[in-house]
Amino acid sequence: MNFNKICVLGLGYIGLPTASTFATHGIRVVGVDVNQRVVQTLQNGEIHIHEPGLRTLVQAALKSGNLTIADHPEPADAFIIAVPTPFRQADDSGQAAGTPRADLRYVISAAESIVPHLRPGNLVILESTSPPRTTVDVVAPILEKSGLRAGEDFYLAYSPERVLPGQILRELIENARVIGGVNPASAQAGHDLYRVFVRGKILQTTATTAEMVKLMENTTRDVNIAIANEFARLAERLGVDVWEAIALANLHPRINILRPGPGVGGHCISVDPWFLVEAAPETARLIRTAREVNDEQPARVVARIRDALGDLTGKRVAVLGLAYKPDVDDLRESPAIEVAHLLQEAGADVIAYEPYKVEHAVPGIPAAPDLESALKGSDILAFLVAHTPFRELRPEAAAALTEARLVVDTVNLCDPAAWEAAGFTLHRLGVGI
Numbered sequence: 204m205n206f207n208k209i210c211v212l213g214l215g216y217i218g219l220p221t222a223s224t225f226a227t228h229g230i231r232v233v234g235v236d237v238n239q240r241v242v243q244t245l246q247n248g249e250i251h252i253h254e255p256g257l258r259t260l261v262q263a264a265l266k267s268g269n270l271t272i273a274d275h276p277e278p279a280d281a282f283i284i285a286v287p288t289p290f291r292q293a294d295d296s297g298q299a300a301g302t303p304r305a306d307l308r309y310v311i312s313a314a315e316s317i318v319p320h321l322r323p324g325n326l327v328i329l330e331s332t333s334p335p336r337t338t339v340d341v342v343a344p345i346l347e348k349s350g351l352r353a354g355e356d357f358y359l360a361y362s363p364e365r366v367l368p369g370q371i372l373r374e375l376i377e378n379a380r381v382i383g384g385v386n387p388a389s390a391q392a393g394h395d396l397y398r399v400f401v402r403g404k405i406l407q408t409t410a411t412t413a414e415m416v417k418l419m420e421n422t423t424r425d426v427n428i429a430i431a432n433e434f435a436r437l438a439e440r441l442g443v444d445v446w447e448a449i450a451l452a453n454l455h456p457r458i459n460i461l462r463p464g465p466g467v468g469g470h471c472i473s474v475d476p477w478f479l480v481e482a483a484p485e486t487a488r489l490i491r492t493a494r495e496v497n498d499e500q501p502a503r504v505v506a507r508i509r510d511a512l513g514d515l516t517g518k519r520v521a522v523l524g525l526a527y528k529p530d531v532d533d534l535r536e537s538p539a540i541e542v543a544h545l546l547q548e549a550g551a552d553v554i555a556y557e558p559y560k561v562e563h564a565v566p567g568i569p570a571a572p573d574l575e576s577a578l579k580g581s582d583i584l585a586f587l588v589a590h591t592p593f594r595e596l597r598p599e600a601a602a603a604l605t606e607a608r609l610v611v612d613t614v615n616l617c618d619p620a621a622w623e624a625a626g627f628t629l630h631r632l633g634v635g636i
Contacts, residue, residue, distance in 0.1 A: 204326070204395045206230060210279035212313040214241055214272070216252055216470075216533065217330060217364045218285035219261065220371050226264035228400045233277050234270060237312075245272040253532035253559055256372045276316050281326040281396055284313045284342075285364070287470065288331045290477050303477040305334045307341060314345040321349040326358040326392045332417055332471060333361075334478040338410040339385055354386040360393035361410040363417030368469070368531045379403040383413025421475040422490055427461050428472075429493035432500055435463035435633030445633030446615050463633050465587050465613045466500035466538025468527025473497070473536040501541035504587070504613050504632065505549065511609050511630045512583050516550035521581035521607070523574075524588025525557040525565060529614075532559035539587035543568045554581065558592045578605035589614040598625035 207230070211222040214236040222234040236242055244251045248265060250258050264270035276282065286309035310331050317327060327346060329338050338361040343353040353359040361383040366374040380401050384390030390407035397405055408416075431449070438445035449460045467473045476494050480487045512518055527537035534540060534557075543565070546553050555568050556577035571577035574592070578584065584607055586593055594616050602608075602625045610622060613632040622629045630636075 204280075204392050206280045206326075206396055206399070208233070208277075208279040209281045209283065209396075210235060210276050210317075210320075211283045211285060212236075212276060212316065213284065213286035213309070213331070214245065215285065215287065216254065216368060216371065217366070218283070219245075219250070219252065220254065220257060220375055221283065221285060221330070221364075223257075223260045223264040223270060224372075224375055224400050226267060226270035227260065230269060230399060232264070232270050233279065234272050235274065235276050235316075236272075237274060239274065242272055242274050254371050255369060260372060276320055278320045278322065279325070281328065282317050282320075283328045283330055284310060284317075285330045286310060286313050288333055288474075289470075290474050304481050305337075305478050307333065307337065310337065311341065311345065314342050318346060318349045321346060321351060321357060323351060323356045324358075326360070326389070326396060328359075328393055328396070329361045330364050332363060332421075332475055332478075333414055335411050335414045335418070335482055337361075337414060338383070343385060354384075354389055358384070358389040358392035359410070360384040360389045361413045362393055362397065363413060365417065365420065368528065368533050376400055377403050380405050381408060381413045381416050382406065383408045383410040383416075385410050418475045418479050421472045422479060422493075424461075425467060425472050425476050425497060426489065426493040428463075428467055429496040431461045431463040432496055434460065436503070438633050439635050442635030444631075444635070446631075462615070464500070464538070465504045465542055465632070467497040468535065468537040468539070469533060470535045473527075473538075501538045501545055504538075504542050504585070504611070505545045507613075507630055507632060508546065508551075508583060508585055508611050509549070510636070511611055511628070514550075515546065517552060518550075518582045519552045519554065519580055520546050521571075521577045521584045521605075522546070522553055522555040522568075523577065523584060523586045523593055524590055525555055525568070526559060526588050526590070529589040530559070530591055532557075534560065534565060540565055540568070542585070542587055557588075558590055575604050578607070581605055581607045583607055583609040583611065585611045585613070586616055587613055589616045598622040598627060602626055 210233045211218050212235045214234050222232045226232045289306045290303040291306045382390045382393035394405045435445045476490045480491050522543045525539045556571040610627050611630045
């Protein structure tokens with residue numbers, strides 16, 4: 204198939220790089236977002252998210268004339284839905300309780316907005332991470348309100364994004380991509396579209412299998428992080444240094460234990476497993492338990508801070524890092540933010556420093572403009588994200604910026620000997636007291 208024009212709905216961490224990459228490969232692209240701030244920012248040649256190389260890519264796409272930004276879809280040869288799929292607490296009646304469920308309102312809205320523009324021979328691809336059967340049971344019926352039949356009059360497929368924040372632009376092109384069609388012809392159409400820029404293998408399957416693949420990938424990682432967090436809890440109980448134990452265990456050629464930490468964040472790993480629990484709660488017991496283990500981590504971090512500081516009322520805690528992982532500005536579902544909120548609930552005076560998103564990072568959490576401002580006057584330093592600026596912070600420099608001599612390290616970035624030599628008392632996640 205030939206594609207002269209593509210419409211990408213959702214210009215976030217996946218939609219914007221995807222739209223820009225197609226545009227720089229010679230395809231006309233209309234990038235659509237319902238957030239007027241995002242639309243205006245992009246139309247002014249700026250970007251609203253931090254990703255290495257993204258600004259240069261977007262500006263090149265805009266300068267080429269192939270990428271235009273709008274707040275509504277237009278007729279096109281192909282439509283890509285890349286909108287968020289958060290989760291919400293709800294039971295079967297929709298009340299706030301029970302197992303978290305996928306919130307498909309953005310997907311539904313995007314599909315509905317395509318209907319007036321859908322024409323025979325068009326291709327629609329859902330990229331948003333979704334529960335199994337979303338493509339066939341949710342998206343297809345909406346699009347068929349156009350009077351056209353999925354798989355007969357237009358092509359419909361699911362293709363999950365499988366990229367790592369911080370490396371999106373490279374992995375978007377080099378990683379293998381899975382295309383799941385509602386029929387083989389739809390999968391082939393998706394193959395033809397992504398072959399425009401994807402250098403990795405493009406593997407064709409069914410839509411529901413492709414949805415399952417993405418959820419399995421992220422759920423596996425979530426379960427593996429959960430066992431690392433349980434090892435950390437056991438190490439604290441037994442008086443062991445879990446970081447040393449993990450390093451030794453990982454010398455075995457068939458063992459790769461992941462790193463424990465303050466929790467699991469991001470839009471994918473902390474969310475996707477719930478989609479499988481929602482699909483079959485009586486079967487996904489291990490998956491649910493792993494989610495519960497990881498969701499408990501922020502409270503355990505607060506407990507470690509309380510162990511170090513005592514009563515938190517009125518105590519100033521420097522929360523160092525708010526992003527969900529090192530060296531990105533992505534705050535979605537970040538456990539560090541949950542730690543900050545729990546500290547506030549316990550009466551602490553929280554000041555946060557996020558080097559990649561300093562100004563007004565999170566409503567309700569005071570943000571310091573720089574590290575010095577965060578450390579000044581603090582009673583304790585809590586490292587929650589292993590950002591490079593924190594890894595490069597020498598303990599002598601930290602000691603010169605604050606009178607605090609208590610540190611809680613949840614991500615193993617502090618050299619114990621060096622920090623203790625500088626006069627700090629160091630409390631480390633996963634290390635017995």
